[in-house]
Structures are given as C-alpha cells and as structure tokens.
Amino acid sequence: MKNVLQMAISAAAVLAGIFPLACQPAGNRQRQDVPERRSVLRLATTTSLYDAGILDYLKVFFEKKYPVRLDIISCGTGIAIEYGKRGDVDILTLHDLELEEMFIKEKHGIRRQPFAYNYFLIVGPPEDPAGIKNLEPADAFAKIKSEAEKNPERIKFVSRGDNSGTYFRERAIWEKAGFDFRNIQKASRWHIETGRGMGSTLMMADEMLAYTLTDRGTFLAYKCHNLAPLCSEGSQLLNMYSAIAVNPKKHQRINYEMAEKFIEFLISEEGQRLIGEYRVSSSDQQIFIPVHKGTGK
Amino acid sequence: MKELAGAFAKAAQLIITFDPQVLEVTFRTLRISLTSTIIAGLLCLPFAGIISFSNHSGKRAFISFIQTLYSLPTICVGLLVFILFSRSGPFGNAGILFTPSAMVIAQIILISPILLGLTISGLSSVDKPVKDTAVSLGASRAQVIWTVIKEARFSVISGITMGFGRAISEVGCAIIVGGNIKGFTRILTTSIALETQRGELELALALGIILLTMALIINLALSIVEEKSR
Numbered sequence: 001m002k003n004v005l006q007m008a009i010s011a012a013a014v015l016a017g018i019f020p021l022a023c024q025p026a027g028n029r030q031r032q033d034v035p036e037r038r039s040v041l042r043l044a045t046t047t048s049l050y051d052a053g054i055l056d057y058l059k060v061f062f063e064k065k066y067p068v069r070l071d072i073i074s075c076g077t078g079i080a081i082e083y084g085k086r087g088d089v090d091i092l093t094l095h096d097l098e099l100e101e102m103f104i105k106e107k108h109g110i111r112r113q114p115f116a117y118n119y120f121l122i123v124g125p126p127e128d129p130a131g132i133k134n135l136e137p138a139d140a141f142a143k144i145k146s147e148a149e150k151n152p153e154r155i156k157f158v159s160r161g162d163n164s165g166t167y168f169r170e171r172a173i174w175e176k177a178g179f180d181f182r183n184i185q186k187a188s189r190w191h192i193e194t195g196r197g198m199g200s201t202l203m204m205a206d207e208m209l210a211y212t213l214t215d216r217g218t219f220l221a222y223k224c225h226n227l228a229p230l231c232s233e234g235s236q237l238l239n240m241y242s243a244i245a246v247n248p249k250k251h252q253r254i255n256y257e258m259a260e261k262f263i264e265f266l267i268s269e270e271g272q273r274l275i276g277e278y279r280v281s282s283s284d285q286q287i288f289i290p291v292h293k294g295t296g297k
Numbered sequence: 298m299k300e301l302a303g304a305f306a307k308a309a310q311l312i313i314t315f316d317p318q319v320l321e322v323t324f325r326t327l328r329i330s331l332t333s334t335i336i337a338g339l340l341c342l343p344f345a346g347i348i349s350f351s352n353h354s355g356k357r358a359f360i361s362f363i364q365t366l367y368s369l370p371t372i373c374v375g376l377l378v379f380i381l382f383s384r385s386g387p388f389g390n391a392g393i394l395f396t397p398s399a400m401v402i403a404q405i406i407l408i409s410p411i412l413l414g415l416t417i418s419g420l421s422s423v424d425k426p427v428k429d430t431a432v433s434l435g436a437s438r439a440q441v442i443w444t445v446i447k448e449a450r451f452s453v454i455s456g457i458t459m460g461f462g463r464a465i466s467e468v469g470c471a472i473i474v475g476g477n478i479k480g481f482t483r484i485l486t487t488s489i490a491l492e493t494q495r496g497e498l499e500l501a502l503a504l505g506i507i508l509l510t511m512a513l514i515i516n517l518a519l520s521i522v523e524e525k526s527r
Contacts, residue, residue: 042395051495056479073395073476074491087384088394199494222496251384253392 038067041258042089046165047197049093049241050074052217052287054116054278061274062265068258076197078163084108084244087251091259092244095215096165100242109244115266116275116288117240120169121219122231123202124211130155132211137236138177144211145179148190156210160201161193170213173236202227215239217287221280241288267292304502311503312510319507326484327511329397330465333404337412338457340405345416346442360417366410371469378403378474395476400484403470408460415459419452420445454523458516465512485511 045055050072059070073080073089077096083089085108092109094100103109122132122140130147132140148155160167171181184191192210194201198218205212206224216239219229231237243263248256265271272290280287311319348356380386382394382402393399423445431444446453468486475482477491485508492501 047494071395071476071478071481073478075476086386087389197494199496203496224496253384 038069039255039258040069040071041091041255041262042071042073043091043093043262044073044075044080044083044089045093046077046080046095046241047074047199048095048164048166048215048218051197051199052215052221053280054217054275054288055093057278058266058271058274061270062262065265066258066261068261070262076162077165077168081108084246087246087254090246090255091262092246093241094165094244095239095241096168097240097242098168099165100244103244108247108250110247111245111260111263112242113244113263113267114240114242114291115263115271116290117238118216118288119232120166120237120239121214121216121229122211122237123205123214123219123224123227123229125209125226126228128230130211133230134233135231137173137231137234140231141173142177142179145177145184145187149187152189156190156192156208158201158205158208158210158212159191159193160198161195162197164198166198166213166215169236169239173213176236217280220283220285220287223282300498300502303499304506307499307503308506308510311507319504321480322483322485322488322504323507323511325397325482326465326486326508327515329400329484330404330461331515333401333464334408334457334461336401337405337409337460341409341412341416342446342453343442345413345420346446348413349417349420349445350438350442360414363410363414363417367414369407369410371407371467372473373469374403374407375470375473378406378470382474394474395478395482397475397482400471400475400482403474404464404467407467407470408463411463412456412460415456416449416453419449419456422452423448450526451523454519458519461515462512465508 043055049055051074055072055074059072062068062070073083075083077094077099080089080092080094081099081103084092084103085106092103100109100112104112120137122137124130124132129151130144132143135143144155144157148157159170174181174184185193192204192208194204196204198214199222201212202214202218202222202224204210206226209226211230212227216232219227243266245256245259245263246254248254266275269292272292275288276286276290278287279285310316348359378399379394382388382391382399384392384394393402427448428441428445431441436444466486468490471477471482471484472487472490475484475487477483477487483491485504489501489504489508492498492504
C-alpha cells in the first residue's frame, strides 16, 4: 500500500505550488506591470454609491491619470466611518451631512468636498393605496402613517433600520412630519425594519408591495417589478454625496496626497462631466447631478 | 422559479465563455481557500496527534472547547482579525488588512477547530492494537503518531474536505477582513452577496453554482487520492 498521506501532502503541495502561479490573473499581474511607486488609495464608500457602479467607472479614469491603485471598500455608512476613525482607509464617500460634520469636528477628517447629488425617492406600489403621489416628503410620510394605521395589512412601510445614510434620512423625515421616531419604530404592524442594504430592502418592499425610501441610483439599477417612484421632490429628499479625506495626522501611512488628488479629480471639469454622463445599463436616465453647474449635463 | 433555470443557463454561459471577471474571481477564491486549508492542515495535523496521544486531565475539556468552536460565527472571526490587524490594532503595522493575506489568516482561524476536532476523533477511533504493535516494534513517539495518522487517513481527509468546504463557502470573514475590493479581495461568496444586494439574482445564483462546481472538482481530486490508497 502506498503512503497515502505523503501522496495527499504532495498533492496539496503541488496544488499550493500551482495555484499561486496559475491563479494570478488580472489583479496580481496588473500590479506587477505598474511601476513600483504606484501607491494604494483606500476608499470606503456608502453602498448606494458603489451599487450604482459609478465608483468603478471613475476608478478607471483616475488610475489612468495618477500612479495609484484605488481600492474601493463598499460598506454601510456606520462601518465606513469606523474604518476612517481607525485609519484603515484614506478617504470616505458618504451622504449624511450630520455624520460627515461630526467626523470633521472630531478631527478624523480634514477636507469635506461635495461632488454629486440626486434626490431620494419615496417608492411604492403604482396604485398608491395611501395616496401620496407628488406630496411633500413629510406630508407623504404622515399620510402613509395615518392610512397604514387604518389598514395595516395593505399599506406597509419598509425601513432600512441599519444606521445607513438613507435610514438617517428616513428618521429625519419622520421627525419633520412631527412624529417621535421611537413610536414609529414600535408600529411593527406596518413599519418593518429590514436591517439590510438598499438592494435587499427594495427587494423586500417589492415583494410586500410596500412603500420605502430609496436613493435614486440603487432604484434605477435594481429591477423593481412592483414599485414606482411616487415622491421625488422637496429639499428633504436632497441627497448630497461628499468625499472626506482622512486626517493624516491621526494615523501613520494615510495616503493623504492621493486622497487630495482624488477629491480634486472628482470636482475637476473632467470628473464632473463623467459623473453627469454616467448611466447604468438598465436605464438611460441620469443618476447623479454634478455639483458644478455648466459641467456635464 | 424561472430565476433558477436562468441561473443555470447563466452559469453555463459564464463557464463556457471563460468570462474573464468570473475566472479571475474563481481562481482567487480557490487560491485563498486552498492556501488556508493547506496551512491549517499543516498546523492542525501534528497538533491533533499530540493531543490525541496525551493523557493530560484537561484533554476532555479541550476537546469540548474545540467542538464548541465549530459554531464560531464567521463574522466574529472576521471582526477578531479586523481588530487585530486594523491600523489602530496591535498588528496594524503589518498593513495586511483588506488584503488576501488577512483573508487567509481569518480562514485558518475559522477552519482550524474543524480540522483539529475531526482529526482528533479520527485518531481516537484507530484500534489500540495498531498503537501497541507500533510501540512493540520499537517505534518512537513521533513514529507511532505517524502510523496512527496513516491508519486514520480517511477521517483526516474528510476533515480536510470539511475545512475546505467551510473556507470556500464563508462570506462573513471575507467581507469584513478583505473588504470585497474588486480585482483584489473579491471572491465568489462576496460577489454573491454583492450581486444579491444589487438585485442581480440570476448572476448571484450562477456564481453559487460555479462555487459548487469548484468544490466538486476539489472533492473529486481528494477522493481519487483516497481511492488510490486502498
């Protein structure tokens, strides 16, 4: 009988030897091609921006311009801020003004630059059982609440419940409408918290024929069969995306130089034009509006 | 249900056309999971041998501890490794957070309990006469352990298969420690999570089918090794 274990180990060794060689496709090879001095810029982003695909699109142009590899980490707003505070990333892209200002105030970040915006949408079944079409966001929420209390089986609202920028916006709209958010949360018959990302939450709203608040990019990128945008206007729905460079004085080895370059690229004429021109494959609608008027469309 | 049929068609299409992105992610997945399985195996086999042959009073308790760790949630391992290797953490200077190396470390921690536990129970099931014979033939301690490991090879291989299965299918560790960076730390499971989040359900399922196909190939290879040894 052969020595099985030796065989197994040598097979494993062969695999271990082959795989690192055979399995170094694009990623690693690319990294060997580029000059040594190509630095790494780590960007933590809110999921809605990443899921819309715009960062992967901008990355290509940015990497052509500068000797840098842009590593994009898509995560919830809460954890993105945590990465920034710990110095694990060099730059953040977020969409919650309050959290961003707190981050700057606590000296974790040193430069905040808005670069694109769009509007949140209140989406729901096209028949609109609560009758909220084209209402101001706060009025629409109040109407959903009063109608849902009458008919909680038919009318539901799905909430992210995950400390994301979109979730904080939902809370702000409830407060604006004059409700204590804690009481809304308790209304579990019609107010459903998913604790999940925007895509998953939209999927659940789609299945339940419920109302929800979503960012425009994710809604356009995601194929919702049973949902239509009902409210899309009002300052409460303004969704501003900003980039923040992490403070290099707080941690060693923060790539502040490239973080600055990326921010400058985002608001440059070229960057702003690219942002305005960006489309997802499933829709020819514009998703992001550049902050500088007159550049892009 | 049409998504399921769509997913199979999509998986077939991705495989047949050698979709470069899928190919890249698949190979990276295999590279990371195989590396962690091999390293974990090399660490755990001798250790399991030592534990299995010890008569220490804490042995029972240690085995219970190991078996409890079978239930370790992947996301907790991810968090642990994240805290250790974060720039603000004790090993922050290593600079390996959000790289495949960190993912390998996390997977090793994740699957070691399974490898250890299954190997220990495999070794204990080897008949005592085997040990006695080896000892009576004048084998040293290390030689006895080696003989018994050889006898218990099937449970050892099945332990390795299980460990590999857990490594290749976990998503919690990989997403928090690797960061799911496209072209660098994105693997099949994190792609599946991302595509689901994006609502690309067919593509997500298709990637799942590809993952299972890979697992099938690896398991077949292992069973051939097993077969040859009979």
